[in-house]
Amino acid sequence: MSTILIKNVNILTMNKDKDIIEKGVVFIKDEKIADVGNEALLDRYSPDIIIDGEDGILIPGMVNTHTHVSMTPFRSLGDDIPDRLKKYIFPLEKMLVDKELVKVGAKYGIVEMLLAGVTTFVDMYYFEDEVAKVAKKLGIRGVLGETIVNFVAPDAKEPYEGLEYSKWFIEKWKDDHLIIPGVAPHAPYTNDTIHLQKAMDLAKKYDIPMIMHVAEMDYEYRQYKEEYNLTPVQYLDHIGVLNKNLIAAHLVHVNDEDLELLKKKEVGIAHNVGANAKGAKGVCPAAKMYHKDMRIGLGTDGPMSGNTLDIITQMGLVGKIHKLFNKDRSLLPASEIVEMATIGGAKAIHLEKEIGSIEVGKKADLVIMETQSINMQPIYDYYATLVYSANTSNVDTVMVDGKILVENKKLKYVDVMEITKDLKNIQGKILEIVKKL
Ligand SMILES: [Zn+2]
Known part of the structure; x- marks a missing residue:
């Protein structure tokens, strides 16, 4: 070396x-x-x-604490459709997502992140082994989890098959120095209690992250209020899933009591302000979280939700949206936002001893x-x-x-033209299917 x-x-x-x-x-x-x-x-x-x-x-290097890189081929598709996740994204994925799409999407998305200064990303999707192989090859650090859902998914003939895939995936990658495997139930509302607990058991067994969307949707909040008289965060605590292994994305619908629980249990937080704004989900109380010294980093969410995969764009949005929302120009000064993009992201994924700051060792x-x-x-x-x-x-x-991947604004080891050609091929297939929707 x-x-x-x-x-x-x-x-x-x-x-x-x-x-x-x-x-x-x-x-x-x-x-x-x-x-x-x-x-x-x-x-x-x-x-x-x-x-x-x-x-x-x-x-x-900046940390993208939440994304689905392989959704890059779907970027800019159906951007303004209401209830897009259930009416559009899930059916589209069922028809189109295969290993090839995941591989091509991962390549394109990772290239975009590297060129934008993202050196670590947290990802959850289907066929996550393809993402891991591409990440390893391109040299980016990845915290990656296979999505687990309660319905038939692109790589699962039965509900919850993702859990079995996760066991295999974790065993395969657990000793890698760049890839940290995780387990990734999609959300509390797409997984029942038993499977959420099983996923967390797996995370605890290997001491790896459990990556999940939490308290993103207003209907999620209503559902747990009606069924259990609890918030989604309180419900997760109630079933023993709230702990330091959890990286929770979004946390839009949370109250002060939830924040105390999340802090006490050392839950990592992926704040996706751009995607939340575009999806009209609401504003996560990120400034409160930061001031409570919680483990909060920034994420883009998937390229269908946030459209870009870089953290620089998110930093500007974090400042502007929280200042506007709280009507306070002094809130979250720029240094605090850069902190969230770097060491905060590292804390959110419990890697702050290894990355996130420029210090000896x-x-x-x-x-x-x-x-x-x-x-x-x-x-x-x-x-x-x-x-x-x-x-x-x-x-x-x-x-x-310590490996130079981008030099003079260009990737050293990647032919971007070739990757773009692969993406265009996939786009052709997507267009055929979309016409029939
Ligand atoms: Zn997401």
């Missing part, structure tokens, strides 16, 4: 004190950050590779944002620039585990 030195960057360490090092230097050895400091470090090392950051901003998952482009100047506050001025085209260099 070669050693790499990054110089001439403004480092947002995202450590506990949010230290910023201007004209900073990072030395990388054996996949990890071996030293972080100022220009004095330049004389200390003789690295194999030197990266000149050209006064860019160096940040920890952590994995070298790093992103250089260039500052030469017209939209990036002037800079008075690095965080504000990232949250409100930057876009994905400013991502210059991306590294996962």
Whole structure:
């Protein structure tokens, strides 16, 4: 493994004190950050590779805490249809989703994330082994779970077959250094109590994440109120499923009591503000969660829901939507939003000891944002620039585990033209089916 030195960057360490090092230097050895400091470090090392950051901003790789990458081929389809999940997405998936679609969608989606500075993503879908294989090949870190539902699914002839698949999938990937397998019941309303408990038993047995949509839908909230006189979060606690293995996506319909429970049980939170806004789901109390020091990170949700898979777009939306919703301009300053995008995301998936900040001993998952482009100047506050001025085209260099995957805004090991061709082929099939719907 070669050693790499990054110089001439403004480092947002995202450590506990949010230290910023201007004209900073990072030395990388054996996949990890071996030293972080100022220009004095330049004389200390003789690295194999030197990266000149050209006064860019160096940040920890961003974490997309919730998505379904393989839905990329469906992006922009039926965007404005009401009750789209049950009336549109589920039937479409039943007819179209196979291993090939999952593989092609994963490739395209992961490429999009890497080019946008996402170095870790949390995913749940069908044929998740295909996603894992693609992620591994492309070099991105993935927390991946096979979807479990109470109906016949694209890769399940019987309801809940996803649970058996999960056992096989977990065994296959449990010792991988890039892929963390999980178990992923779709939601409380698409899984009965026994299967939710079985899924959590599996998560506890292997000490892996259980990924699930929680309290996203208004009907979900009403259903649990009527049946149990509990909120969805209280119900999950009641059946023993609320604990630190859970990564809960959305949490739109939650009350203060729920927040206390989620904090106490150390549940990871994937906040998908863009997808929630577009789907008219409501606003998750993310600012309250942040101020309670809960484990909250940002997610995009699937590309049918949020349309983009990058976290930079989400950061701007988080600021704007929460300020507007709470009528408070000072709420969630930019540094707190960058925190959610990086170390917050790492905390949400319980990987904060390994990723999420630029500190000695952590994995070298790093992103250089260039500052030469017209939209990036002037800079008075690095965080504000990232949250409100930057876009994905400013991502210059991306590294996962000390391996440079994106250089000068281009993927080093991927032929994007070929991946796009595969996606177009799938799009042709989708169009044929949609015409019959
Ligand atoms: Zn989702």
